[in-house]
Amino acid sequence: MKYILLTGAFLLCLLTACKKDDDLGDIDNIPGLGGDSWTPGPIDNWISDSLTVPYNIAVKYKWDQGELDFNRTLVPPKEEKVIPTLSAVKKVWISNYVAEAGDVFMKRLCPKFFVLVGSASYNPDGTITLGTAEGGRRIVLYTLNDFRIKGMDGYTPSDSSNVKMMFHTIEHEFGHILHQNVLYTPDFKRISVGRYTSNWNNVPDETAHQDGFISAYAMSAPDEDFVEMISIMLTEGKGGFDNLVNSITGTSPNGTTADQAKDKLRQKETIVVDYFKDTWNIDFYSLQARTRASIVALIK
Amino acid sequence: MKHIVTYCAILMLALAACRKDDKSVFDQPADARINQALSQYQQVLTAAPNGWEARITTGTGSIFNFHFKFNDANRVVTYADIDTITASTPRESSYRLKALQQPSLIFDTYTYLHMLADPDGAVNGGDYGSGLQSDFEFAIDTVTADSIHLTGRFNKTAVTLYKATPEQEAAWQNGAWRRTLDFQYLGSILQYFKRLSWGSNAYDISINNDQHTITFIWVDSGGNLQRVTAAFYYTSQGLFLPTPFTNGGVTISSITSTGWNPGTRTLSIKINGGTSGTIAGAAKPAQVDLDAPRRWWDYAAQQQNGYWISVNGFHVNGVDDAYHVRSIPNFYFMLFWPAYGRQSNITYDLLGYVTVQGNSLSLDFGAATLPPTFTADGRVIFQLFGTLGDVPPEAAGAFANTNTQMTEARGFYLVQTSATTYDMVSAKDALAWITWEY
Numbered sequence: 047m048k049y050i051l052l053t054g055a056f057l058l059c060l061l062t063a064c065k066k067d068d069d070l071g072d073i074d075n076i077p078g079l080g081g082d083s084w085t086p087g088p089i090d091n092w093i094s095d096s097l098t099v100p101y102n103i104a105v106k107y108k109w110d111q112g113e114l115d116f117n118r119t120l121v122p123p124k125e126e127k128v129i130p131t132l133s134a135v136k137k138v139w140i141s142n143y144v145a146e147a148g149d150v151f152m153k154r155l156c157p158k159f160f161v162l163v164g165s166a167s168y169n170p171d172g173t174i175t176l177g178t179a180e181g182g183r184r185i186v187l188y189t190l191n192d193f194r195i196k197g198m199d200g201y202t203p204s205d206s207s208n209v210k211m212m213f214h215t216i217e218h219e220f221g222h223i224l225h226q227n228v229l230y231t232p233d234f235k236r237i238s239v240g241r242y243t244s245n246w247n248n249v250p251d252e253t254a255h256q257d258g259f260i261s262a263y264a265m266s267a268p269d270e271d272f273v274e275m276i277s278i279m280l281t282e283g284k285g286g287f288d289n290l291v292n293s294i295t296g297t298s299p300n301g302t303t304a305d306q307a308k309d310k311l312r313q314k315e316t317i318v319v320d321y322f323k324d325t326w327n328i329d330f331y332s333l334q335a336r337t338r339a340s341i342v343a344l345i346k
Numbered sequence: 347m348k349h350i351v352t353y354c355a356i357l358m359l360a361l362a363a364c365r366k367d368d369k370s371v372f373d374q375p376a377d378a379r380i381n382q383a384l385s386q387y388q389q390v391l392t393a394a395p396n397g398w399e400a401r402i403t404t405g406t407g408s409i410f411n412f413h414f415k416f417n418d419a420n421r422v423v424t425y426a427d428i429d430t431i432t433a434s435t436p437r438e439s440s441y442r443l444k445a446l447q448q449p450s451l452i453f454d455t456y457t458y459l460h461m462l463a464d465p466d467g468a469v470n471g472g473d474y475g476s477g478l479q480s481d482f483e484f485a486i487d488t489v490t491a492d493s494i495h496l497t498g499r500f501n502k503t504a505v506t507l508y509k510a511t512p513e514q515e516a517a518w519q520n521g522a523w524r525r526t527l528d529f530q531y532l533g534s535i536l537q538y539f540k541r542l543s544w545g546s547n548a549y550d551i552s553i554n555n556d557q558h559t560i561t562f563i564w565v566d567s568g569g570n571l572q573r574v575t576a577a578f579y580y581t582s583q584g585l586f587l588p589t590p591f592t593n594g595g596v597t598i599s600s601i602t603s604t605g606w607n608p609g610t611r612t613l614s615i616k617i618n619g620g621t622s623g624t625i626a627g628a629a630k631p632a633q634v635d636l637d638a639p640r641r642w643w644d645y646a647a648q649q650q651n652g653y654w655i656s657v658n659g660f661h662v663n664g665v666d667d668a669y670h671v672r673s674i675p676n677f678y679f680m681l682f683w684p685a686y687g688r689q690s691n692i693t694y695d696l697l698g699y700v701t702v703q704g705n706s707l708s709l710d711f712g713a714a715t716l717p718p719t720f721t722a723d724g725r726v727i728f729q730l731f732g733t734l735g736d737v738p739p740e741a742a743g744a745f746a747n748t749n750t751q752m753t754e755a756r757g758f759y760l761v762q763t764s765a766t767t768y769d770m771v772s773a774k775d776a777l778a779w780i781t782w783e784y
Contacts, residue, residue: 049349052353053356076377077377077380077381077384077444077445078444078445082442082444084420084440084442085419085420085421087421087440107455108440108442108454108455109452109453109454109455109482109483110454111483111499111500118465119463119465119475119476119477119479119500120465121456121460121463121464121465121482122453122454122455122456122460122482123455123456124455124456125439125440125455125456164456164460164464165464165465165466166465166466167465168465168474168475168476191456
């Protein structure tokens, strides 16, 4: 008993002896706290006036490895590409949604943070990533250095595929934000049930079309299918989508006939259009016409 | 006794734990010191009136020179010896100093420096996905008034910035660097063989300007083909080999351009700053690898069902795939199959066209050639024997043009480029060639 008391006393001594009041030092001037700072230039002012003030969207165009994959070789964007790209984004994506659904809709749902990267992100399987989105907040856009629109130096018609690809990415990711807020009807998942596959990158788009998918990537999961429908219908326009559906011929390796494939795509189209109307009160066909018209203005 | 020891131990612990001397070995906290370091580095960077010279060795071993001039508004102006534009047109971009795990210098928007690190192989000739394995985000190792040591944070590229003299800066601004890049015009020489000749010496060379390597090709006294590839770097005086090229009595440590003649496509040069010479196109190799055609033919003939393939067909007069074999519907590759078959007591070779049919490859048509003639001076000559299969109408043009080239009367030289690749070069004028891979 005596020993226990004694030991206890020492232990107490030992523990209290360790209490130290450490001085934290000067905490008002921790480097990098509150983000990086630099002398603002024309690009910073443009972003602030056009995106940050009206829509609370921040854009990081200067290199910050912390925003990106650590195992990928990437490079920052060329400065001369930043404003043209962002103003195209504003014209094609923000302005058209605002015109159809109103300011409040866009301010509430638009992703608040864009990260711009100059090159593509090369994946080990040989594919490249052109854009990613996280949590409805952050969108990373790659390949800015290849961005050329009509009227720019060295523009060739083949550059239009890059431009379309970029809006495809943005509309795709924004589609994710929409369905993550309000999910689409489960009927959508039943249209192509059993045809979703992780092997999508070995399937050519034509074969995907024959199976009733709008693109090969749409085969990866129902969510991707849904947003691929939204983004391709918007960027290609009604005419482009109708052409795509009507040009399906032959039977897919999975045994889907052309008529079945067309029917599946039309069912998906109907669900997307109804979803926009019922959930967000947006006339999809009108949005589609506006979006396609602004893309055409950039590339033709 | 045992207890006493225990008590002593505990007592010692308790007393020692009470020592409160935790004074930092530094006189200021880490945050204050890092801020101080960053502002000092910033001051050093912007204090160089003529900017900084830098030499970068990329992860792939290529060496490039840069000139940076920093100002205190996070802007940097860059020159580089990557190509004639980067060497003559200054490019402004932004930089910042940031406290990462170490104080770091980040070139945070695109400039010439990023061309080396760009994962797009079309930009720098490196592999897609990794480029030339270079950096634009550097940890600052040491800083003195006239040099700064940096280590890349991603690919560990070591870079040293040296304070530039007015002459060094002027060399970029007045076009001296631009002139050393005359070597880039060598790509416009149409002949396969680029002959470096001075005095009584002659070598075939090839310069890879993306990777900054130069390859010397010659045949030694024993008749064996020799290829030596060396890294080089440019200075405002010319092209320098950090490891000089030596062969017998010949040593090359630098090649200086004294002017490019666009009419004759000839580059005048000085070797090691002294002897004058030229680099120009040539119709035949400096020294012919006499045994190469036979070696090439035998290599495939000795394997069971062995053949050489070419994915691009003939390059003629500066045009890749001049006969448009790649436009043949479903074209996959061309092949040359030695001793393919036997007819009328003649064992013939096949110059065939492989296409994709469904999910498999199919050899549907081709030209049969007689057993080739190997000449004593190292050429191989083909003669047409007949046509196998039915040539589809879409392929008729490519087929006929390729046959005409293949049966050129002067024949071809063979240049071995690796253990299993050969270039077959027209002996008539070296303006046409085809690459064979096994």
